[in-house]
Structures are given as C-alpha cells and as structure tokens.
Amino acid sequence: MKNLTVFLLLTIAITLTTGCSESNKSNQLRLLNKKEVLEFVKDKGTGFLYIKSAYKSREEEEAFYIKEIERVTKAEKIDVYIFDAGSVDKDHTELGVDQYSRTFVFYQDGEMKEELDFGDLSEDEVPSEVETFVQNVKEDYLK
Numbered sequence: 001m002k003n004l005t006v007f008l009l010l011t012i013a014i015t016l017t018t019g020c021s022e023s024n025k026s027n028q029l030r031l032l033n034k035k036e037v038l039e040f041v042k043d044k045g046t047g048f049l050y051i052k053s054a055y056k057s058r059e060e061e062e063a064f065y066i067k068e069i070e071r072v073t074k075a076e077k078i079d080v081y082i083f084d085a086g087s088v089d090k091d092h093t094e095l096g097v098d099q100y101s102r103t104f105v106f107y108q109d110g111e112m113k114e115e116l117d118f119g120d121l122s123e124d125e126v127p128s129e130v131e132t133f134v135q136n137v138k139e140d141y142l143k
Contacts, residue, residue, distance in 0.1 A: 027074045029066070032083045040081065041096035044110025047081055048134070053101040054086035062102070065118050068130045069104060076134050080104075104130070106137045113141060 032040065032049075040049070050069055052062050066082065073080050085101045099105045104116040116133040118126065 027077050028079050029070050029073055030079065030081050032081050034088055037083050037097060041110065046108045048078060048104065048106050049081045049083065049099065050104045051097065051099055051101045052082060052084045064123065065126065068126050072130045072134050076138065078134060104133065106141065108141055
C-alpha cells in the first residue's frame, strides 16, 4: 500500500511539473475565469485575449471565430486567452478589461497594442484577417 501511495504521489508530481512547463504551454487556447482576467489586468499581462460575447444568439459565430483563432494559434505557435463575458454579472469592462466582446486584442505590459474587431468582418474575411493580425503582432511586438 505504501509503494502505491508513493507511486501515485510521484506520478502526480511529475504530471504537475511537466504540465506546467513552458514547453507544454505553446499553441494553446486557455479559458480565463474572472479571477484570472483580473490578475492579467493587475499584473499588466502580455498576450492575446479574445472576449467572447455574452449573448446566446451569437454562439454560432463565436464558435467560428474561436475555431479560426485556434487554427492560427497552432500554426503560429502562440498562446491565446479567452474570456467569456457571459460569465460575469456585470459589464466585463468593469473588471479593467478595455476591450469589447467579439474582439481579439494583443496586450503588451497591460496596454492594448492591436485590436481585431470581428464585428467589422464578413465571414469570408475572418480566416485571413486573423492570420494577418497575428503575424503583424508577432512582427511588431514579439521579435
């Protein structure tokens, strides 16, 4: 029984250690909860953030946007944070997030540097615009 306990503890420790390493964090979409968004703002985070609309009527188009963001995330080897605005009872901008829903933004040291507003795009434009947006940000800010 003691050997089994030691084995399980070692397995958990190894899983947590390797699961949290930088090499395993690339190319991911990560859903942030309210606390994590507050920390991102407070800590003046750097990264890509997409705000998902709180409206149920937009679920289908949101799924399309997120699918395209995920495709580019993998191709460009970046991480993207997603926050569901429907997960808070108040306007998400009151959390300190400056962007609106259905927008894909790059923050550097807590400052919004670039924004892609999906509301301004046709469905046909989305794939190429997401690619161009990410490539431009990488070229301008992530050298």
